[in-house]
Amino acid sequence: MHASNPAREHSESEPLAQGFGRPTPDGTLWCEGVSLEEIARRFGTPTYVYSKAMIESRFDAYDRAFGETPHLVCYAVKANAALGILETLASRGAGFDTVSGGEILKAVAAGADPKKIVFSGVGKSRPEIALALFAGIRCFNIESIEELERIEAEAARLGRRAPIAVRVNPDVDPHVEERIATGLGTSKFGVDRDDVLPLYRRARELPHVEIVGISCHIGSQIQSTEPYLCMVEVLADIVRQLHAEGIVLKHIDFGGGAGVAYRESEKTLPPSELVSALVEKAREVLPGEALTYLIEPGRSIVAEAGVLLMRVEFLKHARAGARYAIVDASMSELLRPALYGAWHEIERVGSAAAQTELPISIAGPVCESTDILGRNRIIATFDNDLLVARTAGAYGMSMASNYNSRPLPFEVLVSGDRVEPLQKRRQTPLDLIEAQRSLLDKSAAGEARERAAALYEETAAFVRFMKESLERT
DSSP states (O other): OBOOOGGGGGTTSSOGGGSEEOOSTTOOOEETTEEHHHHHHHHOSSEEEEEHHHHHHHHHHHHHHTTTSOEEEEEEGGGOOOHHHHHHHHTTTOEEEESSHHHHHHHHHTTOOGGGEEEOOSOOOHHHHHHHHHHTOSEEEEOOHHHHHHHHHHHHHHTOOEEEEEEEEOOOOOOSOGGGBOSSTTOSSSEEHHHHHHHHHHHHHOTTEEEEEEEEOOBSSBOSSHHHHHHHHHHHHHHHHHHHTTOOOSEEEOOOOBOOOSSTTSOOOOHHHHHHHHHHHHHHHSTTOOOEEEEOOOHHHHGGGEEEEEEEEEEEEOGGGOEEEEESOOTTTOOHHHHHOOOOOEEESSOTTOOOOSOEEEEOSSSSTTOEEEEEEOOOOOTTOEEEESSOSSSSGGGOOOGGGOOOOEEEEEETTEEEESSSSOOOHHHHHHHTGGGSOHHHHHHHHHHHHHHHHHHHHHHHHHHHHHHHO
16 A cells, blocks of 8 residues: 655655654654555544554664674564564564463464564463463473473473573662562562572473573663663572573573653663673673573564554633643553553644644543543644654553443554555444344344444444545535
């Protein structure tokens, strides 16, 4: 699918290969070689828009930073599990960090080499373990003695041998919001430092387990290398103790969590800076060790490569001068602001030249007081205006829901002047009915569904008519 590309006449403007910019004289927002206004016209809203060039660039930055050092960059699928994005990364040789059987299946379906898949998470079920064993993944990151015993039992039952690493809880403060810290001593994740050696000793005794590495993950949205270096020191101490007992490892997994700048006060931690610091520290504290280094970036690959495209339904005034732009996106599409007060820059798709000094809150239609995507923003916006929430490529669609019986948002991947839809079609309210239709009395179900379908078709026809009318004016 192609779109016209007047930006080619303005190559001296902001490089579109870097993702999102305003390269044309009218000042509208583009993704690479496609206008976001064009995407809204063709696919509707709310829609997630991703830049393929940005995703590739961020992955390549991690990969190049290791140089000749043996390594594997394992993209954290939980950040964004769109098959089109996974396919993009798999084609560049990426590994994948997964936390469920569904994520393993998605990675394999996207073309991932199972030998480049690691399986983390504190609650691996028996069917998920069996799936991973049949797939032939690179490694299980073990998070408890109970999990180790379960994996041994499943591997024995299936006649397989499970490669494992122990995920260490280093009790290192990553200096992030407490709800996204995973390496503190009180966290549910990983194995306490005092219990790590006994766990490895037990693993060595098990006939259907092969020890291959050690793993750690201390948190998300980390904006300096300091916490990572503290983590490496903890891991190095454990590795030395293991080697003293004759347990030799093949890899060390540093986890992910590198932060990005959602606002001016925050910092995007450059891949080169993080990787250089990790490699240098590891070589300092583990000289002569022939280890492959694994890293698990997610947010830092896709967050800045995505926006949530939404339309203003109308403007609303409340008491005491409060102003709201009610949009067709909500916490159902972008949960982060409601979940832990996360910030996303919000801006107009059209020319940003319009000025205002009046603050306005960007609110969704969901019946929750926390359904506010941005509070008291200085944005000149109008009825039917297109807006975007920036830096929305990570933990946006992957945490979206059908709350309030709202259909999921659509997703597209932009590559140059091409737009690739990432779903066959936009989800509709009828899809939600269809998923539970068998629970209804069959005699009534047909009539009820027909009535709902007729109402929906009438509504859809009217919406199309209104959109066409607006476009003509």
